[in-house]
Amino acid sequence: MIRKHKISQNEAELDITSFMNLMIVLVPVLLLSLVFTQIRVLNIQLPAQTEQLMQQEQDNPQTLELEMRDDRLRLNYPAGQLLREFSHNEQGQPDFAALSAFLQDLKLTWQQQQIEKRDISILAPETLDYQTLVSAMDTVRAFKTVVAASVVDAELFPLISLGQLPADDSEGPE
16 A cells, blocks of 8 residues: 555646647637638539530620730720730730720619610730739729728629630731
């Protein structure tokens, strides 16, 4: 009996207070950081098949197109007819601010005329970089506005279709 008593006195106690304090701080921090690691998904529509495209053009020939050229942006309405052209800025980047302002005015005009248009086709070359394409999609989808003292996204043309830019043979000699 004496030996058992002496052995129990020599055993060290396990102090986990500092570990518990660490966990109390670490768990909420990790849970809060999960909000900032969400993956964003951009919804796009695939181009229509040939038969479906012909049927759609017969039903609704008014298609809004954004052509992303190397030196400018061309907004066509109806498809193929130039509505407005935007030159690139001094840094050689597309002028998305001017495009957004024009699309806002266009959307407002159409709403006043009772025209409901929510779709747009973006025609881009194969060599266009991904970030420029995503910026164009963000620009035509929505814009920031202030409503009741808070900034919200107002809808422009959320139904986006992507297509390949046709050859630049439609322009004549200058």
